[in-house]
Amino acid sequence: MGQLSNAMKHCLVIVSTCMAITSATTFxxxxxxxxxxxxxxxxxxxxxxxxxxxERISAGVFKIGPILMNKTERSVTFPAAxxxxxxxxxxxxxYSSGKTHESLLRTSINPSDLHLALLLLGLEGxxxxxxxxxAQEVPTGEAVGITLSVTQPDGRIVNISPxxxxxxxxxxxxxxxxxxxxxxxxxxxxxxxxMAQADGxxxxxxxxxxxxxxxxxxxxxxxEIWFVNEAAVPPVGTAVNVxxxxxK
Numbered sequence: 001m002g003q004l005s006n007a008m009k010h011c012l013v014i015v016s017t018c019m020a021i022t023s024a025t026t027f028x029x030x031x032x033x034x035x036x037x038x039x040x041x042x043x044x045x046x047x048x049x050x051x052x053x054x055e056r057i058s059a060g061v062f063k064i065g066p067i068l069m070n071k072t073e074r075s076v077t078f079p080a081a082x083x084x085x086x087x088x089x090x091x092x093x094x095y096s097s098g099k100t101h102e103s104l105l106r107t108s109i110n111p112s113d114l115h116l117a118l119l120l121l122g123l124e125g126x127x128x129x130x131x132x133x134x135a136q137e138v139p140t141g142e143a144v145g146i147t148l149s150v151t152q153p154d155g156r157i158v159n160i161s162p163x164x165x166x167x168x169x170x171x172x173x174x175x176x177x178x179x180x181x182x183x184x185x186x187x188x189x190x191x192x193x194x195m196a197q198a199d200g201x202x203x204x205x206x207x208x209x210x211x212x213x214x215x216x217x218x219x220x221x222x223x224e225i226w227f228v229n230e231a232a233v234p235p236v237g238t239a240v241n242v243x244x245x246x247x248k
Contacts, residue, residue, distance in 0.1 A: 053065075054120070059072075060072040062120075064113045064116060064117050065109060065110060065113045066078055066079055066108075066109050067109055067113055067114060067117050069117045069120060069121065071120075071121060073245065074121050074122070074245055074246040075121075075243055075244065075245035075246075076114070076117045076118060076121065076243070076244050076245075077241055077242065077243045077244075078107065078109045078114070078241070078242055079107065079108075079109070079239065079240075079241055079242075080093060080105045080106060080107040080109075080239075080240045080241070080242045081105065081106055081107070081236075081237055081238060081239055081240060082104070082105060082233060082234055082235065082236050082237060082238040082240060083100055083103050083104060083105050083106040083236065084100075084102075084103065084104055084228050084233075084236065085228060085230060085233050085234075085235060085236050086227075086228050086230045087102075087227065087228055088102060088223070088224070088226065088227055089102055089103065089104055089166065089205055089206075089226040089227060089228060090102040090103070090204065090205060090206040090208075090223050090226070091103035091104070091201065091202070091203060091204050091205060091206070091208075091211070092104050092105060092146070092162055092166075092203040092204070092205055093105045093106070093107060093202045093203040093242065094106055094107075094200050094201055094202055095107065095108070095109075095110075095111055095200030095201075095202060096108045096200075097200055098199060098200020098201060098202075099199070099200065099201065104162070104165060104166065104228060104233070105148075105240060105242070107202070107242070110197075111187070111194075111196040111197045111200060111201075111202055111212065112194060112196070112197050114196075114202060114212060115186065115187060115194075115196060115212050118144075118184055118186075118212070118244065119186075121246060122246070123141075123142045123144070123184045123246055124141070124142055124184075124186075125141060125184065125185055125186020125187075126139065126140045126141040126183075126185045126186060127140075128140055129185060129188050129209045130185075130207055130209050130214075131209070132209065133206070133207060133208045133209065133210075134206060134207055134221055134222075134223060135207050135209075135221065136221050137207075138216050138220070139183055139185050139207060139214035139215070139216050139220070140183065140185070140216070141183035141184045141185040141186065141213075141214070141216075142183060142184045142246060142248060143181065143182070143183055143184075143246075143247045143248065144182050144183065144184050144213060144244050144245060144246060144247060145182075145244070145245045145246075145247045146161075146162050146182055146203070146213075146242065146243070146244055147159050147160070147161065147242075147243045147245075148160045148161070148162055148165070148240050148241070148242060148243075149240065149241040149242075149243065150234060150238060150239070150240055150241075151239065161179075162180065163176065163177050163178065163179060163180055164229065164232055165228065165229050165232055165233040166180070166205070166226060166227070166228065166229055167226075167227050167228070167229045168219065168225050168226060168227075169224075169225050169226075169227055170225065174227070177217075177219075177226070178217075179217075180205070180215055180217050181215070181216040181217045182203065182213050182214070182215060182216070183213065183214055183216045184212065184213055185209075185211070185212070185213065185214045186212065187201075187209075187210055187211065187212050188209045188210060190210075195209070195210035196210055196211065196212050198210075204220075205220065205226045206220065206221075206222065206223045206226065207220050207221055213244070
């Protein structure tokens, strides 16, 4: 898997520590059980990789839980489901016990596993996180592309941009949101808790420092303009594969 940068090693150790700290939260799926400390001295970053059970599938392809990571394509793919078919949105994706009342999609994959997979692709989180949810600052980080894949009744797989299932309302008028500029910010820590794991916030449309990926487009500071595109989104519960890839 190559050499990890010191910054990535540090992030992985922190994420591993947070998994132990947040194991008492009320998530439906508890974080992976940490293995016993080896009797011989092992570097912390090696212990971290073992803790998250990175499984090699083939050359350049790995699995972390249900997440498929392709280092050659610099992408991760994982299962999710349509969570809302109408209403006001703040998130594109949350954990299944997160803020599902305001998210287009939900998933049962562990937020910390997704964070780790993106770090292992070589993505770098922001050095200047936004100050609060709904902050006026524009989130910074590495640009990522997001594709939603849905299997049709005839077996065809259709790839859809998330913007196709979202509308932006300005006054009484609804319009296409255009291209939403998603960036990998990396989640933040608060009082020793890894916030994406604690809150279940994964991909945000409305600025959120707890989210792993945020919206750097105009309007990301508003929680009043993003809505489900009722004319386009499939029924609640429809299975969706989410692919996130680096675009640099």
